[in-house]
Amino acid sequence: MPHRTxxxxxxxxxxxxxxxxxxPRALAFYRDVLGCAPGYSYPAMGxxxxxxxxxxxxxxxxxxxxxDVAVPSVAGGRNVDHVCVATSPFDPDALRAHLARHGVTILREAVHGGARGMGHSFYIRDPFGNTLEIKGPADYPDGRATRSPS
Incomplete structure (x- = not known):
């Protein structure tokens, strides 16, 4: 197969x-739970x-x-599996408490790879059923384990 540029x-x-x-509910979630800042607004489009x-x-x-063109996929379908939000380092206990204060259920916790290496992740849903992965940075930028093998 020829190489293409x-x-x-x-x-x-x-x-x-x-x-x-x-x-309003969506903006409150993204502002108060994730700490997102306001971006661009297109009121004519909702x-x-x-x-x-x-x-x-x-x-x-x-x-x-x-x-009018913002139509979800087939009934009961979804358009996105999840979005991973890269974060600064966090204390997992503090994040659990923060999510609990906002009534957000943790679907799963994991330590696995991503674009920045191996790091701690929490999976949650926003009020509309969209799954978000909140992922801290890697223990080391190259993804090495934090402890040496025994």
């Missing part, structure tokens, strides 16, 4: 679009964006008249 270099995730049906570090999470309200 790709005319761009990947940098990272720019944004993810979630279809939601209650904008769309708000929030900053998750250097990337955007786009919240598109399917109940808004300007969101």
């Amino acid at each position: 790709i005319p761009f270099a990947l940098v990272g995730i720019d944004h993810v679009v979630f279809l939601i049906d209650d904008m 769309m708000e964006q929030v900053w998750a570090g250097a990337a955007l999470i786009v919240l598109w309200d399917t109940t808004h008249p300007g969101a």
